[in-house]
Amino acid sequence: MARSRGTRNSRAGRRTALRSVSGRRGRRPGRLGIILSALALALLLSLLATGGVALAAAVFYRQIKDELPTPQRLIERPLFQSTRIYDRNGNLLAEFFDPRAGRRIWVSLKDVSPAVIQATLATEDPNFYNNPGVDWQAVLRAAVQNITGGRIESGASTVTMQLVRNALFDPEERYAPTFSRKVKELLLAYEISQQYSKDQILEMYLNEVYYGNLAYGIESAARTYFGKPAKELNLAEAALLAGIPQAPAAYNPFTNFDLTKRRQGVVLDLMAKHGFITPEQAEEAKAAPLHFAEPKQETKAPHFVNYVRDLLIQKYGEQAVFNLGLQVVTSLDLDLQQAAEQIIREHMPKIRPYRATNAALVAINPNTGEILTMVGSADFYDPSIDGQVNVALSFRQPGSAIKPITYAAAFERGWTPATILDDSPLELRIGNRVYRPNNHDFKFRGPIPIRKALAGSLNIPAIRTVQFVGVENMIELAKD
Structure with missing residues (x-):
């Protein structure tokens, strides 16, 4: 597996770390509202301690389970991928994809640069390998912000929750700012964490997420932006790509490089903050040049x-x-x-x-x-x-290319390369008109053996041969 210089192995990122969540602040509630919110939070913590929340969750789950897709849909659902055409030696010639959907090339986690994994986790879910699909501390923190704000202001979404949202929810529900949608995310994320390993979940996420410019999944993103497979991405490239999914239209390096570059710096700072790289490595990656692939690549052959x-x-x-x-x-x-x-x-x-x-x-x-x-x-x-x-x-007259086949048909009927043909003016009646063929140089050579007639690509001897073998017989041999 390709590794970025100075980065740690992706397992090094399996540690407990809180992800900071920011959001817009709405109208602040009064003191009574704050007290009631605090009491509600205390009650929730009490339920967590006594196990009562499990019973409440079970009752609620029974009420909405018919609306929930199953975790099995992650592997059973149809997932569009690009078709790739290769030559006999494995060289890529072209890629076909539906422009209404996008391009995707599925890649296993072992074929993804560790820098990509680390940048993604630092940005989206630093506690990924330790949480059960849900970061409960972040959820509680977001719950307080949402309660005090009177609406959903921060989401505390983990990688698993984002996978649920992108892969299992319909587009109209995916971004609906409702508590019911968030609860469904929590329940499904927990179920998925029980059914799939962390590496399986991360692999599905990296192949699902949208990176802009019709690129779905990290492999397509790596090839679209840098013209290389995901396993060859260095730290600077990985950090830039990891920052795109938050706002693919805005963080487009082809059209808005400066903003995308600043976003890369945020990702690198997060990687340093959570211990994936050192601050010095972050600064070095910020200064590293980025060499983008051409936005449009020509098809070969x-x-x-x-x-x-x-x-x-x-x-x-x-x-x-x-x-x-x-x-x-x-x-x-x-x-x-x-x-x-x-x-x-x-x-x-x-x-x-x-x-x-x-x-x-x-x-x-x-x-x-x-x-x-x-x-x-x-x-x-x-x-x-x-x-x-x-x-x-295209359908075209075979021209002189048919002459060897014409003579071959004659050879099957006893002629030889030494057979003499008459290269002299010829007159053919076709319907009501007369056809007088010529040679390419408008000259006639008289008696001539087949070998010389073919070498000179003469028309008159070839026409006389067709008359001998018959058009249908010549065509049948050509088909064979």
Whole structure:
């Protein structure tokens, strides 16, 4: 596992620590209200001591349990993930995702940088590995603030409670400022902590949380912002990402870098406060440069990728392709693909004098039929040549490429490369019109063996061969 220099192992963060909770202050109640609130708090503490709260919670739970989703939904619910397309050697070619949902790449906790784990816990739940899904001290503190404020002003949400809210609540209930929603969060968070290990919960949280720019989960966030997997994030990068979920639209480093950078500093200070790093390491990370990935990355072998996408949709449907996280290994060889693209670029200037404006190249393994390269146009991004049209898959006349097959059909019927053909003017009647084919140089060579006719790509001998074998027989051989 990649580690940020100077950071402690994530287990070092398993300690008791209170998370400070701030909130807006509303109109302060009168003295009587404060006294009543204090009495209510004392009564609550008394119930905690006597176990009466357990009975009250049990009664309340029976009343609302029909409304609660089960903890099993965390692993049973459909979770959209991006589909990734690879070449035969494991090189990533493209990623498909539903733009109405976002991109997500599930990653196990062992493949997440310890700095990410520490930054997340320092920011969201320093007591995560010691609390039962709920930080009761923070809940009581928030309860006092909410009672004295007359409304919910602070939430004391743990990582587990945030997971409940994001994964198990409908959008309309997720941010409803009601006490019933908060109670449901508490109950479900406790149940989830009893059913899943802390590492399982943290893994689910890191894959669920939204980091802005359509990136759901830490792996997609790492690739979106820094162009690297989550396990390679350093301390400065991890702290920046850990600060985004609080307000993804505001903390967008692509559009609001200064504010996001200040948020990173807050996260680093929290990491130092809770003992994950030293103050010196925090200052060093604040000064470290950040190298962001380009917001938009080009697809490699785009014509081939689109071809594969269409095949997948035909076989599995759009829902599977854009949401089920398929991992697709293809026959394409990216090194050969890039060489083919370079060949096209180098030869285009040479063929433009002949009024050629586009080109395509497909390389197929003749032993297996595997597509090794597919270049569908001279430039996928050039609209002047309709670059996104895959000429390699478009219906076109086969031209001279059909001549070897034509002669092969004749060889099956007894001809040989030495068979003599007549390369002289030919007149064909097609319906009511007369067709007089020519060779490419408008010259005729008279009697000529097949081997020379094919080498010179002569049209007249090839047409005479088609007349001999029959069009249907030639087509059947081409299909075979």
